[in-house]
Amino acid sequence: MRHLLSIEDLTRDDIERILDRAAAFEEVSHRDIKKVPALRGRTVLNLFYEASTRTRSSFELAAKRLSADVVNFAASGSSVEKGESLKDTVLTLTAHSPDAIVIRTPYAGAAALVASWTTAAIVNAGDGKHEHPTQALLDVHTLRQKLGSLEGRNIWIVGDVAHSRVARSNILAFRKMGADVTVCGPPTLIPRGIEALGCDVRYDLDDLREADVVYALRMQHERMDQHFVPSLREYAANYQINGRRLGPRQVLMHPGPVNRGVELSGEVVDSPQAVITMQVKSGVVVRMGVLYEVLAGARDERSAPQPTEPQLA
Secondary structure, three states, X not given: OOOEOOHHHOOXXXXXXXXXXXXXXXXXXXXXXXXXOOOOOOEEEEEEOOOOOHHHHXXXXXXXXXXXXXXXXEOOOOHHHHOOOHHHHHXXXXXXXXXXXXXXXXXXXXXXXXXXXXXXXXXXXXXXXXXXXXXXXHHHHHHHHHHOOOOOOEEEEEOOOOOOHHHHHHHHHHHHOOOEEEEEOOHHHOXXXXXXXXXXXXXXXXXXXXXXXXXXXXXXXXXXXXXXXXXXXXXXXXXXXXXXOOXXXXXXXXXXXXXXXXXXXXXXXXXXXXXXXXXXXXXXXXXXXXXXXXXXXXXXXXXXXXXXXXXXX
């Protein structure tokens, strides 16, 4: 695998291979010295145009635990503030010969463009409202640890689907792993045609108890340029996941950061059903698996013997 740009590019076998490797890396986090030499001498560049706590820190930890050198780049305080384009920034940083670039931008499709501008392996850490593939992988990893197989599981994704790159990646990943997926939210926050991804659509929580897993989405204030709901209070009244709506055997997930009192009540955030902290822990080992896949895997492909030209008799 050369790049990780979209869950759509992965097969179920690809996902299972990455997550099996991530599971093998779990042991590293329990060592006194939390490092393996798998990517020694490699350079990973974290190129973030948007604020991030979980994703950026876990990619940095993942690279360092694989013994890679890490360079963190943030748009604020850089030449981006002077008007430098994404392409020129990438070309400038590529001159330092990074082996992998982890990129987060507010622009859908930017990760695929960057892959065409550089020889480095590209990992999409979120591109606008398009996708967030490593979040989907760590969510699948978390559920495999919690529930075992996802085959036949019923997963509801509730909330601001329209502005959520997590929702798109997760629908694709959960479906590839055999789960049934329902998205639910106000009609103004459900994209037209999302059923094409293989999910069902609901506009109320009446049958939420059918779900094995409830995945609440954050209200994406920073991506909203119109009034999609009358008020957050009204949204919470109709769609908040709280102790009254969440069943005792259901698993609760959220990509973070949580808006307590909006999409989730405080009681369920702190409940035993919530695996939100488990998702964060999964982020490091899954991103270790992804970086190993695009770097060590690409190296193995380059070193494989090439077919010879047929010889004429």
